[in-house]
Amino acid sequence: xxxxxxxxxxxxxxxxxxxxxxxxxxxxxxxxxxxxxxxxxxxxxxxxxxxxxxxxxxxxxxxxxxxxxxxxxxxxxxxxxxxxxxxxxxxxxxxxxxxxxxxxxxxxxxxxxxxxxxxxxxxxxxxxxxxxxxxxxxxxxxxxxxxxxxxxxxxxxxxxxxxxxxxxxxxxxxxxxxxxxxxxxxxxxxxxxxxxxxxxxxxxxxxxxxxxxxxxxxxxxxxxxxxxxxxxxxxxxxxxxxxxxxxxxxxxxxxxxxxxxxxxxxxxxxxxxxxxxxxxxxxxxxxxxxxxxxxxxxxxxxxxxxxxxxxxxxxxxxxxxxxxxxxxxxxxxxxxxxxxxxxxxxxxxxxxxxxxxxxxxxxxxxxxxxxxxxxxxxxxxxxxxxxxxxxxxxxxxxxxxxxxxxxxxxxxxxxxxxxxxxxxxxxxxxxxxxxxxxxxxxxxxxxxxxxxxxxxxxxxxxxxxxxxxxxxxxxxxxxxxxxxxxxxxxxxxxxxxxxxxxxxxxxxxxxxxxxxxxxxxxxxxxxxxxxxxxxxxxxxxxx
Amino acid sequence: xxxxxxxxxxxxxxxxxxxxxxxxxxxxxxxxxxxxxxxxxxxxxxxxxxxxxxxxxxxxxx
Numbered sequence: 128x129x130x131x132x133x134x135x136x137x138x139x140x141x142x143x144x145x146x147x148x149x150x151x152x153x154x155x156x157x158x159x160x161x162x163x164x165x166x167x168x169x170x171x172x173x174x175x176x177x178x179x180x181x182x183x184x185x186x187x188x189x190x191x192x193x194x195x196x197x198x199x200x201x202x203x204x205x206x207x208x209x210x211x212x213x214x215x216x217x218x219x220x221x222x223x224x225x226x227x228x229x230x231x232x233x234x235x236x237x238x239x240x241x242x243x244x245x246x247x248x249x250x251x252x253x254x255x256x257x258x259x260x261x262x263x264x265x266x267x268x269x270x271x272x273x274x275x276x277x278x279x280x281x282x283x284x285x286x287x288x289x290x291x292x293x294x295x296x297x298x299x300x301x302x303x304x305x306x307x308x309x310x311x312x313x314x315x316x317x318x319x320x321x322x323x324x325x326x327x328x329x330x331x332x333x334x335x336x337x338x339x340x341x342x343x344x345x346x347x348x349x350x351x352x353x354x355x356x357x358x359x360x361x362x363x364x365x366x367x368x369x370x371x372x373x374x375x376x377x378x379x380x381x382x383x384x385x386x387x388x389x390x391x392x393x394x395x396x397x398x399x400x401x402x403x404x405x406x407x408x409x410x411x412x413x414x415x416x417x418x419x420x421x422x423x424x425x426x427x428x429x430x431x432x433x434x435x436x437x438x439x440x441x442x443x444x445x446x447x448x449x450x451x452x453x454x455x456x457x458x459x460x461x462x463x464x465x466x467x468x469x470x471x472x473x474x475x476x477x478x479x480x481x482x483x484x485x486x487x488x489x490x491x492x493x494x495x496x497x498x499x500x501x502x503x504x505x506x507x508x509x510x511x512x513x514x515x516x517x518x519x520x521x522x523x524x525x526x527x528x529x530x531x532x533x534x535x536x537x538x539x540x541x542x543x544x545x546x547x548x549x550x551x552x553x554x555x556x557x558x559x560x561x562x563x564x565x566x567x568x569x570x571x572x573x574x575x576x577x578x579x580x581x582x583x584x585x586x587x588x589x590x591x592x593x594x595x596x597x598x599x600x601x602x603x604x605x606x607x608x609x610x611x612x613x614x615x616x617x618x619x620x621x622x623x624x625x626x627x628x629x630x631x632x633x634x635x636x637x638x639x640x641x642x643x644x645x646x647x648x649x650x651x652x653x654x655x656x657x658x659x660x661x662x663x664x665x666x667x668x669x670x
Numbered sequence: 671x672x673x674x675x676x677x678x679x680x681x682x683x684x685x686x687x688x689x690x691x692x693x694x695x696x697x698x699x700x701x702x703x704x705x706x707x708x709x710x711x712x713x714x715x716x717x718x719x720x721x722x723x724x725x726x727x728x729x730x731x732x
Contacts, residue, residue: 517709523703
């Protein structure tokens with residue numbers, strides 16, 4: 128029997144018995160445990176590169192509940208590369224205006240007008256079930272085009288055993304247990320990762336003693352599409368902070384910070400939830416409760432995300448507070464980083480040690496996210512009398528004085544991590560813009576036709592701007608593409624110059640399959656590109 | 671810029687008087703709030719992170 132842990136929003140991969148359940152254990156190159164957003168993105172990325180991948184999920188589809196609702200630009204760019212971006216952006220809600228209140232008073236308002244010259248907005252609000260469904264839709268499209276991806280629903284991993292270069296998994300199904308083997312196991316099985324527990328690995332960090340009540344309400348009321356955040360809200364029993372934020376389908380996310388000592392069951396009683404929501408929205412607002420939940424959170428990560436041939440990605444590897452939308456967004460960046468490396472290792476084109484760089488780069492990203500989200504949490508829930516005095520002083524001053532507004536922290540929205548000083552980075556050339564230094568993810572820019580990131584399709588790319596691209600189509604068997612651009616004809620807005628050349632006339636960039644910059648030069652150099660590429664796949668020494 | 675720990679305030683007695691007067695009639699918690707606001711205003715005016723860090727260190731050493 129397979130336990131049902133949650134209700135399904137979309138049934139996308141119903142259980143089907145497969146012949147392997149009756150046969151001797153079959154070996155798979157990659158098994159992904161967990162069919163959430165991170166597992167599906169990983170499967171999609173690997174499958175589209177031609178690497179066979181099997182996803183095991185203990186349910187038959189996407190769980191209910193909006194959960195993650197804020198998806199950042201970098202996530203949408205990765206989804207574009209995976210063929211799921213349009214569906215997400217079409218469905219998602221875009222917003223720019225945020226208002227911050229302290230008690231009944233408005234402290235200030237901000238407008239996050241996106242910087243022009245990017246295909247995707249800074250972020251969209253979209254319920255997690257839609258995000259996951261669009262990924263599975265993209266998996267189905269990829270399968271139709273021959274991508275070797277298989278999803279098995281209601282397949283629950285109950286035990287694993289590690290052997291030298293493979294693992295054995297015991298799997299429970301409605302038709303009973305079976306066994307399979309995997310050369311590589313990717314654990315995308317969430318914050319309570321059973322795989323992590325089976326391996327006895329630690330997951331240490333800081334526990335925040337607070338409970339947050341989420342009430343998603345459906346209403347057609349005339350609230351603007353803005354993010355409203357209250358410190359010490361004025362409505363009855365609303366706790367220490369509250370948030371109101373719009374999602375698609377006339378759903379509004381309402382979040383109340385309840386403190387530590389609460390009676391969960393009592394707080395989740397619909398009558399009590401409604402009393403809080405009524406006090407917030409005011410009399411006469413008609414709404415339905417769509418979904419409610421109480422969550423607590425921790426900020427923690429595993430020491431290493433890679434343990435031999437078992438690799439952890441997403442919440443199984445790291446957990447942050449929800450402020451700043453750094454959970455799902457960072458997990459998607461994990462798979463973006465992992466998939467191309469695992470693909471090259473499986474194809475024998477890169478050494479196994481390349482995967483250590485996944486752990487190093489993404490642990491660096493997790494540390495950044497944990498730092499940002501801990502700081503936001505400390506502002507939201509001051510941990511001492513003095514920190515509360517300062518917090519309230521900031522909010523008081525922010526009403527009158529611009530200088531205090533950047534100190535107000537209700538969550539810093541997720542931006543992609545730059546892999547500064549990481550071992551795969553190659554040379555940098557002086558004089559080029561800082562934002563596109565080695566380790567950074569490429570900034571988008573409008574070209575004469577379409578956008579730059581759509582021209583970087585998930586393999587190593589040489590981007591030559593106003594210079595001859597070296598004629599390289601592969602290095603040690605690793606395919607390399609070329610994008611040659613002339614700013615006089617391909618850069619209608621000047622964004623390419625601003626983001627990739629600065630004051631310099633010409634530049635050559637080597638870009639990794641995850642669209643992060645490997646190395647760059649101010650002249651064309653075939654030798655430099657080869658050396659940088661070898662370094663970026665874990666084969667090279669310093670140039 | 672380095673943190674100036676030499677005398678820099680004209681009419682020190684007059685300044686000290688103004689500082690105390692700003693707190694006149696306030697409760698302990700109101701005074702605490704005023705101090706916090708004053709610190710934030712002054713820190714922003716200084717702006718230089720090295721100077722601020724040195725000031726924090728100097729203040730903690732007492």
